[in-house]
Amino acid sequence: MNTALILSALPAHYGHGPGWxxxxxxxxxxxxxxxxxxxxxxxxxxxxxxxxxVLRERYARGEIDETEYRQRLEVLRTKLK
Structure with missing residues (x-):
């Protein structure tokens, strides 16, 4: 069949090009x-x-000082191993 004949039978929105x-x-x-x-x-x-x-938040709020933060952090990390 002729391609032009097939395309002419399709609705108009099919003729806007491929890719849509x-x-x-x-x-x-x-x-x-x-x-x-x-x-x-x-x-x-x-x-x-x-x-x-939680420990970081407490340190950021000033509830604990740096030495206490580091000590508790070390304890937490050794318990996780």
Whole structure:
């Protein structure tokens, strides 16, 4: 069959050139990826703080001094080994 005859039978939106059909799957892949990323990020933010992060926060607030911070950090790290 003649290609021009086949193309003339198609609706007008098919004649705008190749490549447009790939945008829809890319859009959905990006949207689903964004949803997964947002859900994981939210989960990470709700995770309980570890002992080292609590210790860092206490040091940052001035509740403990540097020597006490370093001593406690060393104890935490030796217990984890």
């Amino acid at each position: 059909f790939i945008l829809i799957p890319i859009f959905w892949i990006l949207l689903i990826g964004l949803i997964i990323f947002a859900a994981r990020r939210r989960h990470w933010q709700q995770a309980p703080a570890g002992a080292e992060s």
